[in-house]
Amino acid sequence: MTYSVAVSGASGYAGGEILRILAAHPDVEIRTVTAHSNAGQPLIQHQPHLRSLRHLTLRETTPEVLAGHDIVFLALPHGQSGQFTDALAGTPLVIDAGADHRLESVTDWNRFYGGEFHDPWAYGVPELLVDGVKQRARLVGATRIAAPGCNASTVSLSLAPGVAAGVIDAGDIVTVLAVGPSGAGKSLKTNLLASEILGSANPYAVGGTHRHIPEIRQALTAAGAGDGIRISFTPVLVPMARGILATSTAPIARGATDAQIRAAWEDAYGDETFVQLLAPGEFPRTADVLGANTALMGLAIDRDADRVVVVTAVDNLVKGTAGAAVQSMNIALGLPEGTALSTDGVSP
Template sequence: MTYSVAVSGASGYAGGEVLRLLSAHPHVSIGAVTAHSNAGTTLGTLQPHLHRLRDRQVEKTTVANLRGHDVVFLALPHGASAEIVAGLDSDTVVIDAGADFRLRDARVWQEFYGSPHAGTWPYGLPELPGFRDLLKNERRIAVPGCFPTGALLALAPGFAAGLLEPDDVVVVSASGTSGAGRAAKQHLLGAETMGGMTPYGVGGGHRHTPEIEQGLSAVAGEPVTLSFTPTLAPMARGILTTATARVKPGVTAERLRRTWSETYGTEEFVTVLPEGQWPGTKSVLGSNHVALQLAFDAHTGRVVVCAVVDNLTKGTAGGAVQCMNLVLGLPESTGLLHAGVAP
């Protein structure tokens, strides 16, 4: 069966990545391709790497242009999705790559985003313990943010098994510049980013902080508090996350490794590497894959987990296509790449 799919925000990095993956999907027919200020141009002008779609006309992002498709992907700025969704049929599968429907707490949304809360949709990270079955019959799914994807998968096994203390969790992530979007910004110019790294959103101010806390709290069954610091790395795409948490008394290094390995042992897109091998961002470039490694720091009583994702693939568009496959009853790996690009 072939499904008609529309993609909004086609001029941005996330929308372009969704289209890259869908162009090779065997059960998809790409319908409307929309944007806002770039409407009226050809897709090849905006996304020259999408060779098969280069002559497609980019339409304006309106309900009328998106209506009538089996699946709609939204890759819009924060706060723009709710109005579009309200005009779509209830049986249309809508996958939102933005943040609008990720958070459950309206007060927290208001604090971090400064706009009215649009509501909450099921959270589209199937590898989180217990989440896959919740997604299968849904028609609206909120795709996780790129930082939360790596951070949640890094620590979820330990919290789901009750091995980790819920306070004093620390996550530091280094991200490529594409994570900040495609709009021109001075601090993202090549001359500003090459040869150095900078932190941002320090002191609990990054918008992904409550999203990571929400996900870890859900699998832990109790509130988890988090210190999250993102950094900007001189690369186009990829995230390296280092996540640490205190282990509960009596938990051994062997039990930690067994728990992570058993949790992800049957997952297609998450790999716990052999002992002694540490993940690098280049190993997942262009793939819908997460590679991670863990160690027990006996001196501090903490587990240390390093995880890598491609922020545009598994961190955004690949996760979105994976969720679409799940909802449509297709194998989750349909149209998605297992292998990264090397060198």
């Protein structure tokens, strides 16, 4: 069977990446692409790298245009997906790349986002440990899926094994992320201009204000951390178009041995295709996962600092967003999980 697909927000970065991956997917037909101000223009004008889709024209992002497909991807700014929920009631599978359906807590939503709250959907991070089982189980047959925040899923995947196994203390997590500007979207903001970012490392959202913090807290709570989670979270824009390198640390739980610690991560990810733990002493680079759906992870146990250090590299647009969405789609539809997804990065 071939599934018909519509992708909204198709002129943006997240939408473009969903299209890039789906263009090579044997089981889907990209029937409709929509945009807001760019509606009516050829897709290729806004995504000149998607040569295989140069026959497509952007249509308006309306419920009418999106309805009638087997699958709809929403790649819209935060707060705009929710309005389509009702209109797409008849759509078998809807996957939201925005934040509208990620958070379970109204309080968190109001504090970090604001605007109307929407029900949470199945969280699109299949490898995440939730109450001792992988999130994958909840995605089988799902009809509504929330793709994760790229920074959030990177940090959550980094620490969930240690939290679930009780070998780290979630009460004093510190994470600092080097991130590429594509995660901020194709927005016309001075701080996203090339001249501002080339040759510079630029922090933002310092001091506990980043919107992905409650998403991490939610995921790690579900992984077993209980209520005592505290996270210091600092993202730093660096001059690479894509990529997240998250350095996440947490105190070693009292009495945890090195073997127990390492086993927590090996047990969690030893069988996974798209989350790979590197050998002791090895750490990943974002170039290694460019264009790939792989989260590469290195683990250090620093007894002097009394902390576990997990360094994880992902491509924010793939494993962080569009790849997670397609992987989740594959699971939901019962297709081979890795269809159209690569583990190999484009490097150098």
